[in-house]
Amino acid sequence: MIAPVVDITWLTAHRDDVVLADVRWYLDGRSGLAAYEKGHLPGAVFIDLDAALARPGSAAEGRHPLPEPETFAAAMSAAGIGDTTTVIAYDDAGGVIAARLIWMLRTLGCEAALLDGGFFAYDGEPSTATPRPAPAAFTPREWPAERLVSLAQTTEGGHVLLDARDRPRFAGETEPVDPRAGHIPGARNLPCRENVDAEGRFLPVAQLRERFASVGVDGSTHVVSYCGSGVTACHNLIALEHAGLGRGRLFPGSWSQYSHTDRPAATGD
Secondary structure (H helix, E strand, O other), X not given: OOOOEEOHHHHHHHHHHEEXXXXXXXXXXXXXXXXXXXXXXXXXXXXXXXXXXXXXXXOOOEOOOOOOXXXXXXXXXXXXXXXXXXXXXXXXXXXOOHHHHHHHHHHOOOOEEEEOOHHHHOOOOOEOOOOOOOOOOOOOOOOOHHHEXXXXXXXXXXXXXXXXXXXXXXXXXXXXXXXXXXXXXXXXXXXXXXXXXXXXXXXXXXXXXXXXXXXXXXXXXXXXXXXXXXXXXXXXXHHHHHOOOOOOEEOOOHHHHXXXXXXXXXXXO
């Protein structure tokens, strides 16, 4: 399988052999589609997080539950992505949003990688042309149970539970979206946005391994990742694999599901 992260040099050399996907989305309500239409990497198709990579949220399941397999397959097909297509995805936030698509595809056994540096890795003129790809054959497949954990399983033990949110949200100092502040008891904070440098490129593998080691992840541990709604948590899972520390599991409901329950919440470090 292709490495989980590739650089712009790799993309340039393989451009005719891949589908390039723009997966911009913003928690503050800005439109990812509007950003795409204003300018994107030439030839990129737009993938809508809410429509293609999640089904409608609820208090019972969280803001971004995984989509039904048929919905995801239809969205991929419409974007020209088939069962054997190699997909390279990017955003303008260090990959923390695009990682959701890449994790989903890799979880299904598809060839997919994040573009290191994302939108800003490209030094040419952005394009405003909208590609019209021919539909491709993408087979609906169930999300593998071994790559996921449920709400109940998060506190069962036997794994290191990583919270990908920024430190103030983890500590319970602020909570802009969900009904309660704090984190799942026992979780360790590994903010996904700190996996990359100021230019949105992944830290060197040695530094990533040090980051994971600081929260008790050394390649011999089972890892579960969560965030606010199961999106940016995927960035920690991609970083984990990129660092050569194995493949973890996702808690899709994340804090947006947990915080609607009466389960205990922790605050502080």
